Amino acid sequence: MPELPEVESVLQCLTTSRPSLIGRQVREVCILRNSVVDGETDSLIHAVTGLHCYDIFRHGKYLFFGFQDSLSKKLTWLALHLRMTGRLFLVPEQQSVERHTRFVLKLDQRLALRFDDPRAFGRVWLLDDPAEVTSRLGPDALSVSQDSFLSRLGSTRRQLKPLLLDQSFVAGVGNIYADEILFRAQLHPLRVTAALSSQETVRLYDALHGVLTQAVAAKGANIDGVFEAGSFPVAVYGQEGKPCRVCGGLIVKMKLGQRGTHFCPVCQPLG
């Protein structure tokens, strides 16, 4: 389940590999499963074929790829969301199809950008402007300032766990990191924003920033082979029944809005 740190890791791979995706020309677009495209596949194919990759950036869990027409200099954008099981690879062209490959951009230099997704939840969008997507999102969770975060917290009255998962509040936190952030902040997932002390709101910001920064440095979470690489150690996610690393009490799992939610009842009291 790629969340912000895992998507950031993908971005780093694409931009720092040698050769990088930046500068590559799209020779051919192959859509192996139509539902991967939100919109018309033909429009996407026609729009991107022949263009050069000019820029890549991330906002929350979305990746944005800017492709430039070398004559008009106009930029055309693709947005990509990996959802649950999506993976992106920059590979030699001959490795461009696997069992769960959903689309491929065949590139110059005998390279290909391959998107695999067993669960087929991942989506790609053709955009004129990334703002068509980013305008629906809150500030990126890795780079949001303390002032902005505290101000947004102050203007809502909601339970903390659903709030952290709301991409229009801050973009990039998913179920795993929401639990990890609340554990580090020592706040119960059902606590309500309006009832937090100012000390607690700062603790929440510090936990958000600290967990995501460390997870990015670790290239993502380390969870029983769910996704590759990643050495960020989870403290509570999937740890139900195991001892809390801080107090030794047992980690509990409950359902909160259809989501598995893990926490330490001692370190994260509700009362």
Place this chain on the structure above:
DNA sequence: CACTCTACCTGTGCGC
């Protein structure tokens, strides 16, 4: 506004 539920998917792992 805040919330709940459903649909979208399929690999995994459980109980029988």
Place this chain on the structure above:
DNA sequence: TGCGCACAGGTAGAGT
């Protein structure tokens, strides 16, 4: 062994 089924998760959209 094999079958059926619940489960995992992010997001959109509809409904309360």
